[in-house]
Amino acid sequence: MKAAITPGTSEPGASMDLDSGGEGESMAAAEISHLRKTYGPLVAVDDVSFSVTEGEIFGILGPNGAGKTTTVECAIGLRSPDSGxxxxxGIDPQADRARIHEITGVQLQSSAFPSKLRVGEIIDMYRSFYRNPADVGEMTAALGLADKRRSYYRSLSGGQQQRLSVVLALVGAPRIAVLDEMTTGLDPQARRDAWELIEHIRDRGTTVLLVTHFMEEAERLCDRVALIDSGRIIALDTPAGLAAQAAGAKTVRFLPSAAVDDSLLTRLPEVTAVEHDGHHIVVTGTGELATSVIVALHAAGVLAQDVRTDASTLEDAFVQLTGRHLHEAEQGAQL
Amino acid sequence: MTTLTLTRSRAPRAPAAAFGSIVLNEARLAWRQPAGMIAGTGIALLLLVIFGEVPAFSQPSGQLGGYSPFDTYIPILMCFSIALIAFIYLPGPLVSYRELGILRRLSTTPVPAYWVLAAQIVVQACLMTATLALLVTVSIVFFGISAPANPAAMVLAIALCMAALFAIGLAIAALARTASAARGLMAAVLYPMLFFAGLYYPVQLMGSVIQDISHFTPLGAAVPAIGESWVGQFPPAQPLLVLAGYALVFGYLAKRFFRWE
Structure with a gap:
């Protein structure tokens, strides 16, 4: 699951051996190099490069207007990049859209379907577009649409329409699923159902490119995340790596059942500092901090009570890297 | 090098059954939104019955070459229903599909988005054929009109008329940015076209300049071509060429300028 930003351009012959490329060394499912796209004077995407490993869930996280959607639309050939x-x-979407459409499944941010078609009719039609479609029953059940097959599209709630759009992106059993704001407008339960489905299809070998501005979604689902702001990648790492990179330290705060000598804690490799806050002890450190502190206390016959742990999050990473909160950035983009 | 040509190929890879499923859904939509069918078929049929019941309309007239006004109205009403369907019920769904992003979504699947266009044409052509068959049958059965004497020529004239009007309708759908702009353009083209078809007043009774212009409009060419084949003559080349010309020019424009989003 480890892959770095690959700045090199792929050689022109890359698409020739793509049929044999799947064997042997693990191939990049997506290879984006120096992507740039402008709309008039606006630079939407500026020198974006990343590489997605097969079977990975790769997140593109950033505020609205950061260039996330433009990046994935270039990736699937809906837009042609200015350069990069x-x-x-291994396939160039601009040169061979037909093959790209066979191996990708796309959920666009805004897509509608004819209001007087039934859910089942839309699904069956999209299913007929692919040679080896997926098992639809399972997906509709997972997303709570199984009893909606006979409903007209226009009678669906916004969340149901969104879930249908996710089903249609996966109906062709794609090698790469591109999901743009998949869970926007979903209630928390539906959101968790969608996450489970995505993990499930990844376990079966589908690579997922996930555009989102939900921290929780990126933290829960993604193997790696590219943070995008103003058209540029400002950080790329695992969600935990990004969080650690941002704030580094974790804290554990607890009330000891008996007096504790600080040295008991400071000699632990995970611990960097020990402070006292009234009767509470606040330990700062890294790694499996809480576990090692509690185990060490237990060995000394002390019970840790009222334990609270704080780890920095992707949100912290975003704030640290951009100086803004995600939702602040969003408001800024709307002004 | 073979791989290179393969990656360049634009051949649609979607299963052929996909086209059938699109046609099926388009037909369902047409059936569930029957306003189009009712208007396209019903208005022409209603006018046919009204004209057929007016006694004066069944008197042969020297000015009309020995035919009655009712006789001359049959091909006009046929062209009228073709025009209604081609101009209003063909481009309407396409423009709204574009506005709603349906075409854009389709363009991310293996199915070429123009299949939706083709499916629309199939569905609307079936609707037109049924409408025309109904008009011809009612004329023969209820109003004593003799059966078309040169059916092959009539089918050719009708097919060319459909092709020309579909092409114009699609070109308008291609050029109009919004559904309301499309409706405006349609109306601006449809009513003058119906004038030259003779829907409001027989073309034969108009001035010679207007008659000459009429022969170069799609319906002004189609009406006499259908009428003449009905009474047994093979229509002259001029109207057929005019229709074919419209089909080619506007078909090209539609293809050239059609926007998917």
Whole structure:
């Protein structure tokens, strides 16, 4: 699951051996190099490069207007980049859209369907577009649409329409699923159902490119996350790595059942500092901090009560890297 | 090098059954939104019955070459229903599909988005054929009109008329930015076209300049071509060429300028 930003351009012959490329060494499912896209004077995407490993859930996280959607639309060939190169499974989307459409499943941010078609009719039609479609029953059940097959599209709630859109993105059993703001407008339960489904299809080998501005979604789902702001990648790491990179330290705060000698804690490799706050002890450190502190206390016959742990989050990472909160950035983009 | 040509190929890879499923859904939509069918078929049929019941309309007239006004109205009403369907019920869904992002979503699947266009044409052409068959049958059965004497020529004239009007309708759908702009353009083209078809007043009774212009408009060419084949003549080349010309020019414009989003 480890892959770095690959700045090199892929050689022109890359698409020739793509049929044999799947064997042997693990191939990049998506290879984006120096992508740039402008709309008039606006630079939407500026020198974006990343590489997604097969079977990975890769998140593109950032505020509205950061260039996330433009990046993935270039990736799937819906837009042609001004410069830079895109390869999905070794294929250039601009040169061979037909093959790209076979191996990708796309959920666009805004897509509607004819209001007087039934859910089942829309699904069956999209299913007929692919040679080896997925098992639809399972997906509709997972997303709570199983009893909606006979409902007209216009009678669905916004969340149901959104879930249908996710089903349609996956109906072709794609090698790469591109999901743009998949859970926007979903209630918390539906959101968790969608996350479970995505983990499930990843376990079966689908690579997922996930655009989101939900921290929780990126933390829960993504193997790696690219933080995008103003068209540039400002950080790329695992969610935990990004969080650690941002704030580094974790804290554990607890009330000891008996007096504790500080040295008991400071000699632990995970601990960097020990402070007292009234009767409470606040330990700062890294790694599996809480576990090692509690185990060490237990060995000394002390019970840790009222334990609270704080770890920095992706949100902290975003704040640290951009100086703004995600939702502040959003408001700024709307002004 | 073979791989290179393969990656360049634009051949649609979607299963052929996909086209059938699109046609099926388009047909369902047409059926569930029957306003189009009712208007396209019903208005022409209603006018046919009204004209057929007016006694004066069944008197042969020297000015009309020995035919009665009712006789001359049959091909006009046929062209009228073709125009209604081609101009209003063909481009309407396409423009709204574009506005709603349906075409854009389709363009991310293996199915070429123009299949939706083709499916629309199939569905609307079936609707037109049924409407025309109904008009012809009612004329023969209820109003004593003799059966078309040169059906092959008539089918050719009708097919060319459909092709020309579909092409114009699609070109308007291609050029109009919004559904309301499309409706405005349609109306601006449809009513003059119906004038030259003779829907409001027989073309034969108009001035010679207007008659000459009429022969170069799509319906002004289609009406006499259908009428003449009905009474047994093979229509002259001029109206057929005019229709084919419209089909080619506007078909090209539609293809050239159609926007998917």
């Amino acid at each position: 190169s895109v390869r999905l499974m």
